[in-house]
Amino acid sequence: AKDQGKNRFMTFENRMHEQLLNRLDQESRLREAVQRGELRLHLQPVAAIPDGRMSGAEALVRWQDPERGLQMPGSFIPLAEETGMIIDIDRWILMEACRTVRKWQGENPETAPAWVSVNLSAAHLDLPDLTDHVAYALATTGLSPHCLVLELTETVMMRDVAVTSARLQELRELGVKIAIDDFGTGYSSLGYLRDIPVDVLKIDRSFITGLVGNGRQQELVSAIVQLGHTLGLRVVAEGVEDADQLALLSVMGCKFAQGYYLGRPEAADQLYARTALLAAP
Ligand code: C2E
Ligand code: CA
Numbered sequence: 273a274k275d276q277g278k279n280r281f282m283t284f285e286n287r288m289h290e291q292l293l294n295r296l297d298q299e300s301r302l303r304e305a306v307q308r309g310e311l312r313l314h315l316q317p318v319a320a321i322p323d324g325r326m327s328g329a330e331a332l333v334r335w336q337d338p339e340r341g342l343q344m345p346g347s348f349i350p351l352a353e354e355t356g357m358i359i360d361i362d363r364w365i366l367m368e369a370c371r372t373v374r375k376w377q378g379e380n381p382e383t384a385p386a387w388v389s390v391n392l393s394a395a396h397l398d399l400p401d402l403t404d405h406v407a408y409a410l411a412t413t414g415l416s417p418h419c420l421v422l423e424l425t426e427t428v429m430m431r432d433v434a435v436t437s438a439r440l441q442e443l444r445e446l447g448v449k450i451a452i453d454d455f456g457t458g459y460s461s462l463g464y465l466r467d468i469p470v471d472v473l474k475i476d477r478s479f480i481t482g483l484v485g486n487g488r489q490q491e492l493v494s495a496i497v498q499l500g501h502t503l504g505l506r507v508v509a510e511g512v513e514d515a516d517q518l519a520l521l522s523v524m525g526c527k528f529a530q531g532y533y534l535g536r537p538e539a540a541d542q543l544y545a546r547t548a549l550l551a552a553p
């Protein structure tokens with residue numbers, strides 16, 4: 273019985289060891305990917321309601337893995353966040369998004385998104401040089417600060433309200449806008465809407481899914497839209513997948529929508545080329 277116990281333990285230990293090696297391997301692959309330039313910028317349109325024209329765009333990262341193909345953020349962002357690599361990834365996306373949209377605005381102002389939003393992970397709020405870095409990206413690319421939106425989730429913002437509001441206020445003084453991402457999913461009070469300075473509220477996809485035929489949910493979303501507008505915020509509905517959802521949001525007075533119905537995320541160059549072509553006489 274004693275030996276059996278020992279064997280079980282060894283097996284468990286081996287398994288732990290294997291998992292650790294696996295993780296280290298994944299970690300070094302991701303590190304190399306960043307260095308080798310395998311990250312890609314994708315953009316998803318944010319449309320104005322009701323006309324459906326692209327108003328702005330959200331920057332979303334992809335990893336073009338030569339072995340496994342295009343990787344979605346869900347498969348590598350968690351590891352990047354644990355290891356701190358997320359800082360480099362987000363900085364790369366920030367620079368690339370500013371550069372791409374600035375170029376687009378210069379070459380094709382009629383079709384260019386008026387603004388671009390970039391996701392920031394929690395770790396950024398702990399860095400004292402966040403504002404300097406954002407200012408550097410704007411100066412290097414020439415993008416107007418008013419054209420940049422930084423997206424943070426409410427959970428991230430709630431970690432330390434005093435530190436967060438100080439950092440975000442610094443950024444807003446540059447002229448950059450701040451968005452609350454996935455609004456409604458954090459188990460937090462509405463107090464932070466009072467204490468933390470923001471400009472944009474993005475209603476989480478889970479509130480839009482099942483909107484049609486659910487009166488209670490419609491009342492809730494309508495109230496969020498009104499609350500946002502009362503506070504002077506731009507309100508964006510996320511995850512809009514069909515015409516009925518869009519029609520309901522339009523009736524509610526929501527002015528911006530993002531989702532597969534309005535446009536899927538695609539490689540930035542591809543979106544640019546396609547949009548410019550559509551607009552050609
Ligand atoms: P998110 O910031 O909430 O981004 C929206 C996600 O919803 C994107 O997934 C987008 O492709 C997806 N989406 C958009 N419209 C629809 C729709 O109509 N239906 C459905 N089912 N999904 C829709 P994606 O690109 O896989 O990104 C997932 C998450 O990964 C993002 O959620 C964000 O939290 C994170 N992420 C993506 N890019 C970055 C980045 O550059 N930096 C950081 N820190 N996080 C990122
Ligand atoms: Ca986002």
Ligand code: CA
Pocket residue numbers: 453454474476477510
């Ligand atoms: Ca979101």
Ligand code: CA
Pocket residue numbers: 454
């Ligand atoms: Ca999300």
